[in-house]
């Protein structure tokens with residue numbers, strides 16, 4: 001992904017009118033430039049080393065006038081084969097929450113940089129300023145740009161955070177298990193929906209999915225409903241109620257649970273069942289024991 005602001009900006013606009021994105025092939029990319037047909041090289045900030053032959057570039061312009069180039073390159077390497085002998089200690093369950101965007105079965109909590117919320121006051125102020133401007137005035141145009149910029153900053157920061165988090169999860173594990181049905185259910189709840197949209201669960205799952213594919217790892221989505229929060233991950237006993245305000249609890253078996261870590265551990269268990277049902281082998285935690293290729297019904 002490359003980003004640039006350059007003198008070529010004007011030309012690009014003129015040439016393609018109102019088009020906000022432009023796709024072309026027969027292009028080349030250098031350390032700090034991009035060359036598209038019929039233009040001088042365009043100065044660019046190339047964020048990642050381009051490996052392999054550049055196939056095409058898609059140019060796009062954001063509302064605030066920033067230009068981006070998304071570069072498609074073919075490194076001629078085949079996609080890695082998916083790992084089929086997994087080790088349970090390399091499988092991680094991830095519970096997605098609001099206080100923490102992600103909580104793992106290993107007990108790691110990410111925290112949740114709630115960019116939107118923090119920026120909300122700022123946005124609100126800018127939106128109010130916008131509404132005070134006379135329609136069609138120069139001031140209104142400026143104010144609108146400020147609102148768009150505030151939105152954009154939030155989106156960039158959130159995206160960046162999710163990229164780092166998903167990369168780390170995929171790098172450190174052979175399989176990542178997430179629960180998707182919960183996301184759908186919670187989005188129906190309006191009060192929670194805002195925080196959830198803020199946390200961006202869905203886009204995190206999307207990133208995990210393609211990164212897993214690139215690395216030959218597994219992303220397992222648990223969509224079958226099960227009580228990940230209510231069930232004890234040690235003895236499988238299901239509690240009758242588990243209101244959201246309860247953050248930690250003790251099971252009758254003696255296990256003391258952090259609500260979210262317990263849920264993540266249950267998600268991991270379900271994921272392992274699903275992997276095995278697909279015919280993969282998952283060795284027990286820390287052990288050498290290997291399960292056969294027999295299907296285990298989840």
Ligand SMILES: [Zn+2]
Pocket residue numbers: 232233234235236237251252253254255
């Ligand atoms: Zn228990």
